[in-house]
Amino acid sequence: MRRLPDRARLDHLKKQAKEFLRDYRAGRAEAFARLRDALPAARGRDDAALVALDLRLHDVQSCIAREYGFASWNDLTRYVDVRSAARRDPAAQLLLWLELVYGGEPFGRMLRPNPRVALRVLHEHPALLGADPYLACAVGETDVLRRAIGDDRAWVNGIGGPLRMPPLVAVTHSSLLQVPEYRERLHRSVRLLLDGGADPNQRFTTPAGHTLSALYGAVGKQHDSVLATMLLDAGANPDDGESLYHSLDDPACTRALLEHGATAHGSNAIYRALDLADPEPLRLLLAFGADPNEPARNAPITQWGSPLLWAIKRGRSRDHVEALLDAGADPTKRTPAGTSAYGLAAQFGLDDVAALLRERSGAAAAEILTEEERFVAACARGDVTEAQRIRAARPDLPAALTEQQLRILPELAAAGHDRAVRTMVELGWPIEARGGDWEASALNMAVFRGDAALARFLLEHGAQWTATHGFGDNVLGTLSWSSRMQPSGSGDWVACARLLREFGVPIGHRDPDEQDAVIVAGRSRPFSDEVYDVLLGGS
Secondary structure: OOOOOOOOOHHHHHHHHHHHHHHHHOOOHHHHHHHHHHOHHHOOOOHHHHHHOOOOHHHHHHHHHHHOOOOOHHHHHHHHHHHHHHHHOHHHHHHHHHHHHHOOHHHOOOOOOOHHHHHHHHHHOOOOOOOOHHHHHHHOOHHHHHHHHHHOHHHHHOOEOOOOEOHHHHHHOOHHHHOHHHHHHHHHHHHHHHHOOOOOOOEEEOOOOOEEEHHHHHHHHOOOHHHHHHHHHOOOOOOOOOHHHHHOOOHHHHHHHHHOOOOOOOOOHHHHHOOOOOOHHHHHHHHOOOOOOOOOOOOOHHHOOOHHHHHHHOOOOHHHHHHHHHOOOOOOOEOOOOOEHHHHHHHOOOHHHHHHHHHHOHHHHHOOOOHHHHHHHHHHHOOHHHHHHHHHHOOOOOOOOOHHHHOHHHHHHHOOOHHHHHHHHHOOOOOOOOEOOOOEOHHHHHHHHOOHHHHHHHHHOOOOOOOOOOOOOOHHHHHHHHHHHOOOOOOOHHHHHHHHHHOOOOOOEEOOOOOOEEEEOOEEEEOOHHHHHHHOOOO
């Protein structure tokens, strides 16, 4: 393993990565040797096979990170940030370390925690936390906690430390719970605090004004059902307004909450369950009395009206819909715009769901779709022949479609139904129709997913990169967020950036006041390293 220079700087590391990439593309033996030694995808490959891999900047960045003993480039860069801060200001170093442990939420920022790097920093700087018992909560130092309780029994319900967190919150929100060798000691810390009189309903208010409980940390952040049960058995309120909704990614946590009396009604949990591909969280909620016809309360769900209709809009499986119907969902429900569940399923191309609804809807089984609905359904299936046949008799289509029907284009783009999107656009669908949870165009949805092929198709058919979405930005804002957060692991945001340049996005320039930000068309936005280079005029 290579030793990282004592005064390593991020700009130097980025420069090294670009030089490494140039050496690889030039076919230099040293670059190939480094790749074989450190990059799993390159091991055992001869020179020709390495060239055929067509590696990019993120690949050589990964290689450099592994050479220094890090799992990823992100780990390396965050480590360098913390170590650089230590030279400038130890207090700043501690805050950056806490950001690694807790993520950006306590700081009012959008940033994931990184327990691997937090532990590496701590191992290299064992005196970093000092004797502060609030900081000891983050790592499960039970000896320190025991002394603090012995010195002052009221301490267990106090607020302190740099983040002004109560002790139980500081433990349950610590990402070190995700590290096997720390999980048990953090569990012991929670038991120690509860036995010492800590209120299991301790809460913390973030800079954004969100009040988060210790229980929410256990189920919503760490997905730790053992810890959740410990808190619930001690009297934590299962209906704290956040925990049930955020537990659904881990059915064991959801079950623990429901068995301790959590109620789904009014929590939007049933709608959140329909955002998930796994039907098990939905089945759990329904088994514990969730209302399969619970009225929608919040936008954009109110545009659809019921769990059944929301399930169809989200493209959920027949299993999801069957679970709702078995629990008593009304198959004759209609959207506020008057579309039936059956008609909506057909228009979203969910033929198996539509068939199920015909089976279950009794008197409505003989329902006949309108010509408009049949046109949308044919497009959603990618059935060009049928769609063209209908349009020949109705040349006013798709212009005569309702606003809700026109929204189906970006909805299907968001779900990755490229064939349906292409069919709709080729048959004259308004290409800037906005939809989805953030009122965005099909182009925004394609770039969000990193789908350069679909984005090219849309741009070639007239989509405008300057068109704004519901957050007040255009597709560059979408590219900014998605290139850094990578919501789909297989996306190619570099190709999307090149494509946008090809279709008129002007070359940007570095923002002197913000690292990793590029000013394009008068607006500054941060991007991933590779996208950053493309927008500055690189290839």
